Amino acid sequence: MVILENVYKIYNEGSSQAFEALKSIDLEIKAGETAILSGVSGSGKSTLLSLIAALDKPSSGKIVVGGELISKLPDLHASAYRAKRIGVVFQHFNLLEDLNVEENVIVPLIHSGLPLAVIRQMAAESMQRAAIEHKAVQSVNRLSGGEKQRCAIARALVHNPDLILCDEPTANLDRANSLKFIEMLEMLHGMGKTIIVATHDPLFEKLSFVSRVIHMEDGEIVKP
Amino acid sequence: MNEILLSNEVIVYLLSESVLYLLLLIAFFSTVSLLRRWNFQAFTSEQFILENRSYLVMTIIFFVMILKMLLLPYFVYTIDNLSDLVPGAMCGAGVIKANRYGNLLLILKIIILFLSGLWLSLNRIDLKAKNYPYVRLKSWLFIIIFLFLSAEFILDLLYFTHIGTTNPVSCCSVIYGQGGGANGLPFGLDISKLIILFYLLYALTVLTMMGGLILISIFATLLFLYISYYAVVYFFGTYIYELPTHLCPFCMLQDHYYYVGYVIWGSLLLGTFYALDSAVMAFFFRRPSVKLKRISLLFLTLFVLLCSAYVGVYYLKNGVFL
Numbered sequence: 201m202v203i204l205e206n207v208y209k210i211y212n213e214g215s216s217q218a219f220e221a222l223k224s225i226d227l228e229i230k231a232g233e234t235a236i237l238s239g240v241s242g243s244g245k246s247t248l249l250s251l252i253a254a255l256d257k258p259s260s261g262k263i264v265v266g267g268e269l270i271s272k273l274p275d276l277h278a279s280a281y282r283a284k285r286i287g288v289v290f291q292h293f294n295l296l297e298d299l300n301v302e303e304n305v306i307v308p309l310i311h312s313g314l315p316l317a318v319i320r321q322m323a324a325e326s327m328q329r330a331a332i333e334h335k336a337v338q339s340v341n342r343l344s345g346g347e348k349q350r351c352a353i354a355r356a357l358v359h360n361p362d363l364i365l366c367d368e369p370t371a372n373l374d375r376a377n378s379l380k381f382i383e384m385l386e387m388l389h390g391m392g393k394t395i396i397v398a399t400h401d402p403l404f405e406k407l408s409f410v411s412r413v414i415h416m417e418d419g420e421i422v423k424p
Numbered sequence: 425m426n427e428i429l430l431s432n433e434v435i436v437y438l439l440s441e442s443v444l445y446l447l448l449l450i451a452f453f454s455t456v457s458l459l460r461r462w463n464f465q466a467f468t469s470e471q472f473i474l475e476n477r478s479y480l481v482m483t484i485i486f487f488v489m490i491l492k493m494l495l496l497p498y499f500v501y502t503i504d505n506l507s508d509l510v511p512g513a514m515c516g517a518g519v520i521k522a523n524r525y526g527n528l529l530l531i532l533k534i535i536i537l538f539l540s541g542l543w544l545s546l547n548r549i550d551l552k553a554k555n556y557p558y559v560r561l562k563s564w565l566f567i568i569i570f571l572f573l574s575a576e577f578i579l580d581l582l583y584f585t586h587i588g589t590t591n592p593v594s595c596c597s598v599i600y601g602q603g604g605g606a607n608g609l610p611f612g613l614d615i616s617k618l619i620i621l622f623y624l625l626y627a628l629t630v631l632t633m634m635g636g637l638i639l640i641s642i643f644a645t646l647l648f649l650y651i652s653y654y655a656v657v658y659f660f661g662t663y664i665y666e667l668p669t670h671l672c673p674f675c676m677l678q679d680h681y682y683y684v685g686y687v688i689w690g691s692l693l694l695g696t697f698y699a700l701d702s703a704v705m706a707f708f709f710r711r712p713s714v715k716l717k718r719i720s721l722l723f724l725t726l727f728v729l730l731c732s733a734y735v736g737v738y739y740l741k742n743g744v745f746l
Contacts, residue, residue: 205467206467208469210469213469257472257476258472259469259472260467260468260469260472261467262467269554271467271472272464272467272472272475272554272555273554274479274551274554274556275479276551276552277554
């Protein structure tokens with residue numbers, strides 16, 4: 201599903217302040233796997249996720265997701281790839297505070313060309329899966345941290361992506377909500393989704409449905 | 425010469441041309457560098473930088489070409505306004521013939537207009553693809569266009585710096601008037617045969633475009649453009665001016681004719697361009713486009729109807745033809 205070959209990411213390349221965020225990353229994650237990227241802050245986890253999400257481009261190397269070469273996608277196609285193929289759950293949720301839950305969940309489908317009735321139906325199903333449907337008309341800025349996270353998950357799932365990327369999803373949650381989030385991940389794993397979670401939360405290390413844990417240090421994949 | 429160079433329109437025009445040329449010069453060097461090192465199959469740092477840079481450079485070229493297209497009617501407007509400063513000139517016709525650079529400059533601008541349009545079409549289909557399939561072709565086309573643009577820039581400077589304000593120039597009636605008859609017309613045609621050919625070529629252009637006869641439609645379109653120039657100057661224009669001896673492609677651009685010349689020449693050029701564009705896209709890139717054909721037909725039909733309307737209205741008002 202996800203293949204990275206000799207990927208580098210260098211910020212400020214060519215200048216005296218060049219910084220190698222990722223070095224020689226070779227990685228393959230099969231379809232249906234749940235992989236954890238673990239490592240301390242600054243190890244390159246979020247950078248790696250942003251490259252797989254085509255939010256950024258590598259400095260060199262090849263990234264293939266679902267058979268599609270995404271490391272060279274022009275911006276227009278990168279946007280279409282993000283809108284159709286992946287769902288992302290961000291550390292700080294990145295919800296639109298002026299909108300309610302349902303409206304936030306609908307946002308990824310705005311340019312889908314689907315009729316509004318179909319879009320609302322898809323949003324309702326996604327909110328149900330994320331157990332946030334009872335807050336559909338609630339403004340996002342009035343939600344708790346756990347509820348915001350569930351809203352973010354509903355938004356990430358609304359277009360039924362095969363690949364779900366989570367960047368420090370439990371960083372702003374208490375333990376109870378973190379465990380609820382992990383339950384949701386297990387449900388998604390059961391649905392056959394490919395999931396990559398970047399986290400340094402120890403809760404994720406011994407989960408039974410996790411296929412593998414990838415340790416990162418100073419931009420490289422290291423053996424534990 | 426000073427009055428010419430210090431006129432507001434010329435200052436704005438030359439300043440705009442200079443800025444746009446400078447941007448294109450930068451784009452030219454970047455494009456040459458890109459062509460030398462481009463290799464989409466590579467995943468090296470250099471190739472990624474080239475891909476990012478190509479997007480930026482092509483975007484600059486895109487906007488500059490759009491602005492250049494808008495500058496063409498402004499150029500025509502400028503030379504028309506200069507007729508007040510050039511003795512003997514009643515319109516842009518006299519100003520264009522004020523020195524030996526004018527006609528060549530105008531023809532070059534129209535050629536650049538068409539080539540730029542072709543580049544924009546190629547850019548559009550390239551951006552739709554995921555693997556930059558036409559980057560090399562676009563780059564080579566831009567280099568060719570840039571050579572024309574460099575010649576245009578030099579001619580612009582030569583033209584405006586060599587317009588004299590002391591020696592009188594010929595006015596349009598002298599330039600285009602041939603003492604009656606078809607002396608100025610191509611292929612030895614007279615006026616009635618010219619107009620029959622005009623309508624026949626319009627019909628041929630429409631039929632071949634809709635019928636998918638690509639090569640014939642290219643030929644018909646170019647011939648229609650050529651014949652239309654003479655038809656407008658030597659026939660339809662006389663009905664716009666309501667004077668059989670007034671033969672001029674420029675006077676109809678002025679306010680007392682409600683600037684109809686911009687619509688007439690604009691619709692002809694746009695219709696011709698879109699016809700050629702749809703043919704080129706279909707023939708060379710296997711991308712037939714009904715939309716481009718429709719836009720072309722819309723403009724060409726507008727052109728023909730507008731020209732014909734002046735004849736029809738004159739006849740209805742006066743009961744006779746000129």
